[in-house]
């Protein structure tokens with residue numbers, strides 16, 4: 511029996527065309543030793559380092575500073591569906607080429623946006639373990655790239671953040687659904703006009719929790735009514751609600767600190783991926799816990815269309831918000847294990863380490879650590895280091911949820927620059943009275 515997301519993941523993974531990646535990195539048919547050697551093409555393997563802890567200074571400060579100037583990405587640089595990571599790359603907080611390590615991405619999310627350490631780890635590692643290369647410790651923030659290193663064996667995808675339905679998903683606020691045209695990355699002006707409209711109608715000209723609650727419902731209904739493959743079950747459930755409140759928590763200048771996002775600042779982040787001039791990060795490390803306010807406005811059960819548009823069906827097997835423990839557990843036990851059914855050697859070591867780093871993001875919530883690839887103590891409280899042949903644990907039965915398979919996007923190393931070359935017309939120009947500070 512397979513769960514909802516894992517069924518989708520499996521369908522995507524098994525449908526992956528062999529030609530999706532250059533032939534010289536194909537690892538099919540190699541022995542374990544050959545595989546390990548091939549995987550070390552990016553230097554000798556060592557267990558990936560843990561993510562950084564909380565910031566020493568967690569207050570507000572200028573982050574659009576002289577050391578981090580905005581620079582347009584080069585043609586070869588990768589950008590993706592997350593406007594915040596695109597911003598961090600455009601300002602050099604992460605590698606400007608759009609490929610970096612998870613620990614550096616966590617550090618940058620804290621440094622640039624004052625994202626709480628636990629939220630930064632939860633977001634980053636939940637995406638990294640399904641979209642990144644755990645052996646080379648590299649993640650593409652957009653499309654699949656050979657620069658993250660040789661692929662592990664299929665059904666692993668290592669497709670970068672653009673990969674649909676293992677983390678990226680439907681009902682984004684300013685990006686189209688994968689079903690619409692396969693482009694989950696580009697800023698969409700029509701959708702952003704909806705964001706603006708809802709901010710005027712429900713937020714008095716600012717994007718706030720009230721506007722967020724209404725706009726989240728609108729985007730969900732858009733998907734149910736227009737996208738036959740629409741789904742908003744775990745892990746998309748968490749990311750959709752987190753992304754609804756991130757702009758309120760993380761994009762309001764720390765000196766303003768009132769949870770009311772200016773719309774010219776919203777455009778600067780969403781479209782141009784650029785810190786507004788003189789932008790100061792939030793006044794304290796910010797979680798996404800107020801996503802519960804957005805959920806409470808119009809509670810939506812996780813699920814998806816199962817037989818065309820307007821056939822939304824609740825998925826009884828998907829974890830629900832705000833149960834982060836179950837979201838973590840489901841993601842590791844199902845989505846990850848579907849992609850990595852039988853890892854060995856360095857890959858297994860890297861997976862164990864990353865799964866543990868992911869766990870540290872929910873540790874303070876009292877969640878129980880799980881060991882989907884076995885558990886062995888090393889005598890120093892590092893339970894995830896284990897002999898490679900440790901027996902598998904029994905998996906819980908999440909049941910079956912019907913879902914039509916989706917087509918894979920065409921992956922290539924040519925960046926799609928549309929999302930990062932925009933010259934934003936500010937919302938202040940569009941409606942100056944409502945935006946006066």
Ligand code: HEM
Nearest residue numbers: 591592594619634637671678679682683684685753756760
């Ligand atoms: C820490 C590592 C992070 C990762 C791995 C990550 C990943 C992603 C991904 C994959 C998406 C696309 C989701 C989708 O549309 O289906 C996304 C969207 C988004 N992210 Fe991030 N993100 C991170 C950090 C942040 C931070 C620090 C912020 C805010 C400051 C942020 C704000 C957003 C917003 C607002 C969206 C929604 C875009 C939209 O709906 O149009 N993210 N992120």
